[in-house]
Amino acid sequence: MSTFQLQQFAINQSRSGMKICSDSLLFGALIPIEGAKRVLDIGAGTGLLSLMQAQKLNALADLKLDSDSTLEIITAVELTHAAAEEAQQNFENSPWSQQLELIEQDIQSFAAKQQAAYDLIICNPPFFVEQTKTAADKPLRHAARHTDTLSFQDLIHSIDLLLSAAGKVFILLPIRALMDFCQQAAEQGFTLTQQIEIAESREHKAKVALLEFKRSDGRESDTTKRIQRLNKFQQPNVHSDAVQKLLQSFLLRYR
Numbered sequence: 001m002s003t004f005q006l007q008q009f010a011i012n013q014s015r016s017g018m019k020i021c022s023d024s025l026l027f028g029a030l031i032p033i034e035g036a037k038r039v040l041d042i043g044a045g046t047g048l049l050s051l052m053q054a055q056k057l058n059a060l061a062d063l064k065l066d067s068d069s070t071l072e073i074i075t076a077v078e079l080t081h082a083a084a085e086e087a088q089q090n091f092e093n094s095p096w097s098q099q100l101e102l103i104e105q106d107i108q109s110f111a112a113k114q115q116a117a118y119d120l121i122i123c124n125p126p127f128f129v130e131q132t133k134t135a136a137d138k139p140l141r142h143a144a145r146h147t148d149t150l151s152f153q154d155l156i157h158s159i160d161l162l163l164s165a166a167g168k169v170f171i172l173l174p175i176r177a178l179m180d181f182c183q184q185a186a187e188q189g190f191t192l193t194q195q196i197e198i199a200e201s202r203e204h205k206a207k208v209a210l211l212e213f214k215r216s217d218g219r220e221s222d223t224t225k226r227i228q229r230l231n232k233f234q235q236p237n238v239h240s241d242a243v244q245k246l247l248q249s250f251l252l253r254y255r
Contacts, residue, residue: 017080036053078104195211
């Protein structure tokens, strides 16, 4: 069994198509969770992102730093059966099982039938379209990385159906996919408000970026977008100060 142990929970990832990586950990840590009552994790995989948000929300509650908001539910939607089973197991083995629910379904069908709105939607979606396909003998990894089952257009449309009027969306994408996704999001009425580009170090180009969107109100322009950069390492095998601060509540090395 392949298990990734964190400070307050563990992730069984022996069957899931995409394993935990530093980008997903940083994405989960960067998402601002304050004030969130209903959270939706699209394409939950192992459940890592949902569990990180549950940990952060409960830490705020313990410190009484977010007393005006009470978490109702974190809903994780996952298409593939193997990943859904693992995520459910990871939820049940965590301290926050009562606040987490797993739905094994494609997000398009879920969005079409769901009546409740979410004030925070998070997603690390498939992104390969025309690039070399993942090997056919790894179907779970293929489903997690390629847009065969979830195109950008379908994802954005589903988000449009599920997001509350004042809700926020956080997406993690490779840099090469940003222009296409942002263009389609703008066409469906979303404004990009923040972009955090993540690079290995100061000397490397960023490969992925966190994107924050909200619904357009007709007044924003591209000039409202905030672009930041986050370097993972300040020297070989030594996280930058910013990354250490982000991950100090999660990784065992910072306990």
